Amino acid sequence: MPRRPDPFLEDQILNAAAELWRKGGDNALTMRAVAQAAHTTTPTIYRRFKNREEILRALLRRIQQDLLNVLQTCRSPEEASQRYVQFALSHPYEYELSFTHESAFSYVDHQGRSRPARSKRPEVKLMKAKLAEWLGGSANDYERLAVVFWALNHGTSMLLISKSARNDISSKLLRSCVAAVMVLVKNAHAFVTAR
Numbered sequence: 001m002p003r004r005p006d007p008f009l010e011d012q013i014l015n016a017a018a019e020l021w022r023k024g025g026d027n028a029l030t031m032r033a034v035a036q037a038a039h040t041t042t043p044t045i046y047r048r049f050k051n052r053e054e055i056l057r058a059l060l061r062r063i064q065q066d067l068l069n070v071l072q073t074c075r076s077p078e079e080a081s082q083r084y085v086q087f088a089l090s091h092p093y094e095y096e097l098s099f100t101h102e103s104a105f106s107y108v109d110h111q112g113r114s115r116p117a118r119s120k121r122p123e124v125k126l127m128k129a130k131l132a133e134w135l136g137g138s139a140n141d142y143e144r145l146a147v148v149f150w151a152l153n154h155g156t157s158m159l160l161i162s163k164s165a166r167n168d169i170s171s172k173l174l175r176s177c178v179a180a181v182m183v184l185v186k187n188a189h190a191f192v193t194a195r
Contacts, residue, residue, distance in 0.1 A: 013045060014059060021093055029055070031055075067087055070083050072130075077130075078181055080181075085156050085157050095161065131185075144191045
């Protein structure tokens with residue numbers, strides 16, 4: 001009788017890869033190390049993931065989806081801003097991973113040439129829809145405001161994660177970020193994309 005594939009193995013592999021990333025960063029994430037941490041074999045890893053890049057892509061998709069799930073439940077731009085930064089701070093290694101590796105990935109175009117992957121930030125796309133829900137209009141009206149929202153929250157998150165700001169300023173950064181979002185939303189008409 002043929003062996004049934006383990007439906008949880010892919011999650012087990014990704015959990016092991018995420019833990020390796022947290023502990024040792026980019027250098028710790030080898031196929032052999034992932035296999036050992038996932039309590040499986042290297043050939044088994046290769047049957048699920050073609051290479052290390054594919055594991056990183058899966059980790060990126062997972063962390064982006066987790067962030068989207070958090071933002072989807074928010075009832076206001078202010079809440080979304082707070083929860084975005086709190087999410088980044090509670091997942092600092094994964095959050096950094098999503099920005100250090102995303103632009104390095106490539107894809108093969110229809111003519112067989114390797115091209116850099118340039119996808120829109122999924123959280124920007126979601127925020128366009130959420131802003132339309134909260135403020136009225138269509139999602140496309142809020143392209144620029146959604147980009148500013150992302151830039152403000154991402155910048156705040158990275159400053160706090162990297163500990164670039166002095167301690168006395170760090171405690172005020174999140175409050176300032178949320179206050180800035182409130183000002184932006186009150187002046188949303190200035191950011192509405194012209195048709």
